[in-house]
Amino acid sequence: MKDKYIQLSHGGGGEEMNQLIKGMFFSAFDNEVLRQEEDAAVLSLSNQTAFTTDSFTVSPLIFNGGDIGKLAVAGTVNDLAMMGAQPLYLSCSFILEEGLAIETLGTIVESMAKELQVSGALVVCGDTKVVPRGCADGIFINTAGLGQLRRPGISAHQIREGDAIIVSRDIGCHGATVLMNREGLELSSDLQSDCATLWPVVEALIAAGIDIHAMRDATRGGLSAVVNEWARTAGIGITLDEKAIPVRDEVRGLCELYGMEPFDLANEGTFVLALPAEQAEVALAVMRHFSCCPEAAVIGCVDQRQIGRVLLTTPWGSLRYLDAPQGELLPRIC
Amino acid sequence: MKDKYIQLSHGGGGEEMNQLIKGMFFSAFDNEVLRQEEDAAVLSLSNQTAFTTDSFTVSPLIFNGGDIGKLAVAGTVNDLAMMGAQPLYLSCSFILEEGLAIETLGTIVESMAKELQVSGALVVCGDTKVVPRGCADGIFINTAGLGQLRRPGISAHQIREGDAIIVSRDIGCHGATVLMNREGLELSSDLQSDCATLWPVVEALIAAGIDIHAMRDATRGGLSAVVNEWARTAGIGITLDEKAIPVRDEVRGLCELYGMEPFDLANEGTFVLALPAEQAEVALAVMRHFSCCPEAAVIGCVDQRQIGRVLLTTPWGSLRYLDAPQGELLPRIC
Numbered sequence: 001m002k003d004k005y006i007q008l009s010h011g012g013g014g015e016e017m018n019q020l021i022k023g024m025f026f027s028a029f030d031n032e033v034l035r036q037e038e039d040a041a042v043l044s045l046s047n048q049t050a051f052t053t054d055s056f057t058v059s060p061l062i063f064n065g066g067d068i069g070k071l072a073v074a075g076t077v078n079d080l081a082m083m084g085a086q087p088l089y090l091s092c093s094f095i096l097e098e099g100l101a102i103e104t105l106g107t108i109v110e111s112m113a114k115e116l117q118v119s120g121a122l123v124v125c126g127d128t129k130v131v132p133r134g135c136a137d138g139i140f141i142n143t144a145g146l147g148q149l150r151r152p153g154i155s156a157h158q159i160r161e162g163d164a165i166i167v168s169r170d171i172g173c174h175g176a177t178v179l180m181n182r183e184g185l186e187l188s189s190d191l192q193s194d195c196a197t198l199w200p201v202v203e204a205l206i207a208a209g210i211d212i213h214a215m216r217d218a219t220r221g222g223l224s225a226v227v228n229e230w231a232r233t234a235g236i237g238i239t240l241d242e243k244a245i246p247v248r249d250e251v252r253g254l255c256e257l258y259g260m261e262p263f264d265l266a267n268e269g270t271f272v273l274a275l276p277a278e279q280a281e282v283a284l285a286v287m288r289h290f291s292c293c294p295e296a297a298v299i300g301c302v303d304q305r306q307i308g309r310v311l312l313t314t315p316w317g318s319l320r321y322l323d324a325p326q327g328e329l330l331p332r333i334c
Numbered sequence: 335m336k337d338k339y340i341q342l343s344h345g346g347g348g349e350e351m352n353q354l355i356k357g358m359f360f361s362a363f364d365n366e367v368l369r370q371e372e373d374a375a376v377l378s379l380s381n382q383t384a385f386t387t388d389s390f391t392v393s394p395l396i397f398n399g400g401d402i403g404k405l406a407v408a409g410t411v412n413d414l415a416m417m418g419a420q421p422l423y424l425s426c427s428f429i430l431e432e433g434l435a436i437e438t439l440g441t442i443v444e445s446m447a448k449e450l451q452v453s454g455a456l457v458v459c460g461d462t463k464v465v466p467r468g469c470a471d472g473i474f475i476n477t478a479g480l481g482q483l484r485r486p487g488i489s490a491h492q493i494r495e496g497d498a499i500i501v502s503r504d505i506g507c508h509g510a511t512v513l514m515n516r517e518g519l520e521l522s523s524d525l526q527s528d529c530a531t532l533w534p535v536v537e538a539l540i541a542a543g544i545d546i547h548a549m550r551d552a553t554r555g556g557l558s559a560v561v562n563e564w565a566r567t568a569g570i571g572i573t574l575d576e577k578a579i580p581v582r583d584e585v586r587g588l589c590e591l592y593g594m595e596p597f598d599l600a601n602e603g604t605f606v607l608a609l610p611a612e613q614a615e616v617a618l619a620v621m622r623h624f625s626c627c628p629e630a631a632v633i634g635c636v637d638q639r640q641i642g643r644v645l646l647t648t649p650w651g652s653l654r655y656l657d658a659p660q661g662e663l664l665p666r667i668c
Contacts, residue, residue: 012662013554013600037567038489039413039550040386040481045562052374053425053478054461057469079373091387091478095429098665127388127476132665135391135471142461144387147374155372166349216373220347233371259563266347328346331432331466 007099011130018140021128024106027093028113029123041124043089048149050085052076055142059332061104063181065173065192068141069108071268071334073115074197076145078217079189081199082153082271084148087121087184095140095163098133108139109314118197153207158213159234163302164280166273168201168293170196170246171223175265176254178333191250196269196292205273208286215273217267219334224263226272226308227300228324239311240300240322264325266333340434344492345464355462362447363457370504375458377423382483383463384419386410389476393666395438397515399526402475403442405668407449408531410479412551415533416605418488418540419481421455428460429474440624442473452531455479485540492547493568497636498533498614500607502535502627503528504580506604509599510588512667525584530603530626534569539607542620548608551601553668555659558597561634562646567612573645574634574656598659600667608636 009016026034033041056072066074077087092112096105114121141175173194198217205212216226216232223245231238247262255262269292275283280298287296305311312322343350360368367375390406400408411421426446430439450457459627507528514525532551539546548568550560565572581596589596603626609617614632621630639645645658 008662008665009660011554011665012659013559014659014661016660017554036489039416040384040419040479042417042483042486043383043385044381044384046381047378049377049379050374050384051377051423051425051480052459053427053476055427055429055463055474055476057429057463057465059469082373083376085374090383093387093476093478095389095391095474112531125386129389129391129668130662130665131391131471131657133394134468135666136474137465137469140470140474142387142389142427142476142478144427144476145374147387149376152376155370214379218531220345220351222347223350225347263571271653283419325346325348326343326350327348328350331342331345332469334463 004076004102006096006098006102008098008130008132011128017128022245024109027125028109031122033124045146046148048152050080050083050147050149053078053144053182055140056334057140057332059137061138064177065187066195067108067111068139069111070115070195072141072143073112074195074268075334077119077121078198080145080147081202082215082217084151085149086200087119087145087147089124089146090121091144092123092126093142094128095136096130097136097138098130098221100138106231110309115197119199154212154215156214156230156233159230159236159274159302160213161236161302161304162277163213163274164277164298165238165300166280166283167245167297167299168271168287170248170266171270172247172251172262172265174268175330175333176251179254179330181232189250194269196283198292199207200271201287201293204286205283210280212273213277215271217271219268220266222266223265223272224322225324230237231310232308237303237305237307237309238300239292239303239305240314241313243315244297244299246295246297260329263322264329267280338436340430340436340464342464342466345462351462358443359460362443365456367458379480380482382486384414384417384481384483386413387478389474391474391666392668393471394515395472397527398511400529401442401445403445404449404529406475406477407446408529408602409668410477411455412477412532413451413482414481415536416549416551418485421453421479421481421485421533423458425478425479426454426460427476428438428462429470430464431470431472432464434472438540444591446478449531453533468655469568470553476517485546488546488549490548490564490567491503493545493564493570493608493636493638495570495638496611497547497608498611498632499572499634500614500617501579501631501633502605502621503629504582505601506581506585506596506599508602509664509667510585513664523584528601532603532605533628535621535624535627538620539617542616544613544617545610546607549605551605553602554600556598556600557606558656559658565644566642571637571639571641571643572634573637573639573647575647577649578631580629580631594663597656598663602668
């Protein structure tokens with residue numbers, strides 16, 4: 001690339017855009033389908049294909065443990081994985097602000113290419129738009145994903161009374177990290193985003209024959225949003241044990257400082273699982289083989305105490321409602 | 335919706351976002367798949383599925399003959415149609431700026447729902463992000479699309495010497511209209527964007543047995559970008575007859591005023607076709623049944639005069655190169 005900064009001409013449909021696409025995107029994402037350069041990628045898919053999309057607007061673009069590129073791949077791949085689908089193909093669409101450093105874009109694209117390797121998914125089509133300075137903030141990325149269902153029927157509607165609720169690791173790291181990086185806080189810690197591709201651990205759970213009822217990554221709205229949506233959709237009650245929910249001291253400290261609850265903080269590589277209680281120990285054993293699930297734990301169970309609501313047993317033995325978050329804690333978290 | 339303007343909480347993953355999605359998006363795009371509300375839509379697809387994506391950042395959001403919503407549906411549907419694929423499923427991802435009028439969003443979403451009816455495609459998954467005031471410009475929309483190939487093998491690589499080149503209508507209306515609306519020009523004309531869903535006319539061409547070699551909608555970079563890409567990709571020459579290329583007087587006038595060429599202006603419902611010359615008349619007869627192809631015309635042919643280049647016979651009989659556009663004529667045209 002002869003230019004150092006993105007110019008409007010990089011989105012103009014002419015030679016400059018061609019150079020950006022061929023020089024940077026095609027070389028990072030290279031594969032047979034992309035090389036066809038048609039208006040659309042032609043794929044072989046089955047009658048059990050999962051399809052999802054996400055746009056990413058995180059600020060700052062680069063944070064402890066990840067960047068917007070890693071997030072854009074892991075986020076969409078995880079939405080497929082949560083349906084029990086093996087991620088196969090991604091589209092990738094960039095909205096770039098005039099003046100973005102091409103070096104920054106290169107770092108982000110390389111990060112995407114690296115994260116794709118974790119699941120083996122391929123970027124097979126894309127789009128690039130450039131908007132004038134001030135009309136966007138650096139870079140926004142949209143990815144849509146296609147995956148092949150390996151374990152059909154995973155759904156909140158499958159949750160049953162008596163199911164155990166598992167969380168895959170300590171919660172709130174992504175939200176806390178972005179907050180810390182944004183506010184320029186220097187904590188004497190190695191706190192970093194949990195941003196990770198979850199397909200390998202999901203694949204292992206399926207291979208181990210775990211009867212996954214429901215599975216969801218706890219992104220915006222955090223753990224509270226997932227369990228409240230489940231309680232409402234499945235028409236059941238959920239009771240969680242606060243002591244059992246892993247939270248790092250740094251995350252807890254930031255929450256106290258900003259008046260937030262770790263349950264509401266966004267995660268980007270943390271998922272919640274509902275499954276028959278008798279399979280919980282086997283599932284935990286499978287999950288703990290993966291570096292993205294260091295503290296997988298049973299955190300509660302499905303019951304009929306309060307239909308459509310989530311109860312939290314506090315460390316003092318009292319009960320309170322854990323509601324879905326309201327308002328906006330942290331804009332541009334993902 | 336109780337709010338009049340988009341707030342950060344509409345993207346927060348909590349109750350407010352839920353209300354926006356259920357209250358506006360689900361009611362406009364309602365279908366069986368969407369109603370499942372899972373992390374990903376589960377679809378039945380074939381082994382000849384086309385997959386494409388586009389982000390839309392057009393300014394102004396509403397222009398003569400369309401708006402960003404119509405564009406976001408027609409644009410992605412057309413990318414599928416140009417591959418000979420019947421558009422089936424779309425994802426839809428919104429990036430909204432805090433403060434956007436909910437009424438404006440409603441107008442755009444209704445426009446999307448209406449345009450979907452032309453091809454019968456369904457929105458089956460989506461995403462909503464809200465960024466703080468000043469971090470985006472009103473609304474950006476990404477759509478990714480899936481279609482079933484009805485006529486495989488359409489590709490620039492199929493273009494042969496002797497092929498006729500057809501354009502589906504007069505060129506440059508979208509670019510000229512957006513320019514006119516943006517500059518606040520009041521022309522004494524009904525000039526409007528050509529923005530349209532092209533699947534019905536493509537379906538008719540396939541049904542008529544037309545041996546379509548290549549087909550592409552002349553969006554960013556206009557007619558010049560398409561024919562230059564074809565000449566390069568197919569390793570052939572193309573000679574166009576300037577007199578045969580339909581251009582409206584209003585578009586020609588605006589081009590003279592701004593020092594542009596109509597060949598370089600973006601279109602959003604105009605396509606270029608390469609096919610055996612002996613089928614050109616039949617194809618034109620089919621196309622003229624559709625209101626989106628009022629002036630379909632043969633504008634040139636494929637030859638070996640200048641391999642990889644496009645020649646233009648001027649009205650005075652002289653020859654000049656028609657090059658791919660360089661730089662950026664009109665940012666945020668689509």
